[in-house]
Amino acid sequence: MFKAIVIDKPDDVQTVTLTDIGQEQLPEGDILVDVAYSTLNYKDALALTGSAPIIRKFPLTPGIDFSGVVSESAHPDFKTGDRVVLTGWGVGEKHSGGLAEKARVNGDWLVKLPDGLSLRQAMVIGTAGYTAMLCVLALEAHGITPDSGEVVVTGAAGGVGSVATALLADQGYQVAGVTGRPEEDVYLEALGASSIVPREELEGKVRPLAKERWAAGIDVVGSTMLANLLSAIKYRGVVAACGLAGGMDLPTSVAPFILRGVTLAGVDSVMCPINERVAAWERLAQDLDMSKLSNMETEVAFDQVIETAPKFLQGQVRGRLVVPINPDLETA
Template sequence: MSFKAIVLEKDENHGFTCSIKTVPQQQLLAQQGDTLIEVHYSSINYKDALALTNKSPVVRQWPMIPGIDGVGCVIESANGHYQKGDMVILNGWGCGETHWGCLGQYAYLKSQWLIPLPQNITPYQSMVLGTAGYTAALCVKRLLDFGIKPQNGAILVTGASGGVGSVAVALLSKLGYSVTASTSKMDDQDYLRKLGATNIIDSQPLKQTGKPLQKEQWAAVVDVVGSHTLANACAQTQYGGIVACCGLAQGIDLPATVAPFILRGVTLAGVDSVMATYQNRLAAWQLLSQHLDASMLSHIGKTITLNDCNDIATKMIAGQIKGRYVVDVNKCI
């Protein structure tokens, strides 16, 4: 048996190709795994976009089927942790980097990478959320666990028009927080207000070099941008507040001083989604399933096919998209 998938390849001259191919299932089963999944949907994340466009050395094994996210039905599992017919979600774990991912009709994965699909989230909705939504939930959970309450003040979400930012805005709003959305796409104000943003600011000032300490504005921050944006967010956070950092859209650098941390007691909390524990993954997905307004997901998500992935990836790298793109892997030419 064979199946359709996006395959990334490099030849002996390091020439890069991204194409839809028919892949023999025995080639898939040569990967290290114990659970065969029939994939229903995947999604396009920033890391997928980097891999699909070869803009960054994300892929470390060739050839590669990209796709860090997937939801599907278990066909067979060698260790008995899952049974045939179980619906499961994959987020991260190096898939699409060192292990074949889910931008194909089948995936062969390790059972410890998977979590059960929450009962009140549909397979499609789980990929509207995907790693972006799950990462947003991890960030929001850090704020909740830290003790930040709605009455403490406004929450800043940077990169608010993107996948992580969109879900963070919607989730925080549903939990009763006043959310300020920072975006470079000021044309997206209607989109962000529908998600629940109470205030929208242009991200450009945050991207510039700022003073070590600035006016205290935010009880907490969810930052996906990094670089000067993260430094300014820390400098603007209220005494005793927290900044959850999970991205580097502006850059991997952090041109900051220790002033916010030693003079205002600000906490900078790193949030990793790739290698998060099973318990943290379950908690994040439970937060989404219990509190996120399902009607918002149709506002955030758009459906594409395998044929559309490269074009969307190129636009994502250029900062030209908003929301989330769900890939119906079973619809392709």
């Protein structure tokens, strides 16, 4: 028996408990992982609070990412003792995830932890940081360099935004961090933001074209903020969009695309091909200043995850929420 958070929906009423389950209750998969760390992400908070239909089947353990050590493997690419990280693939949505002491998954979903990254660092980075790296890679693929000009990051004090700000600054970019919380200015400057943009500047009525301000952007919000961002991107600039915290709509026009040649690059981290995942994790291990991770993380005890989830949806969370499940695996 081992501990797991289980979401169920008997009689159409959602229940969430931290309880003991057996391995026979885990889903099918060719690898069993002892989980060292997981995290609390926006999607996990939606699932735990029942605020959105994230969970596709019941009962199920949430947790869209985890790091850990392989304890059993029937997959040719992994062996017992391998240190691994998992993000996405519907884990924590339709396949039980990382908020448990053990997880059984498909080995094709796993990435071996790059040299130099600890199990804890992997989850301070987690889904949010890996997504941020995919966004940076998308900007690079469209020709954006530090010489192109300032890059704007929305939701800069959140998980994706924090890592994106640090990554870009570490690569020599000038970074404008957008936040609606003035108390986070010092935090963002410590991550490397060269300027702070009040959120309200991007929340007003959308104009087809606004004054050109930024060479590129990384957006986690969507809706009106993304539309305003697109209208203020310089000629032949790029915006990597990876989130919808502000809504799924996009109240813009074709003007930024056909008059300024702006590119809107969609970034999906859930079903991203394995070769791109490996490349992203290798770049994170190489490019991210690990000393900045301590500024980004807040530790949430396993038995406090359920009560912490609503705070995420109330905008009370900064950076990354890391959940130690079995941290002793780090030195095992």
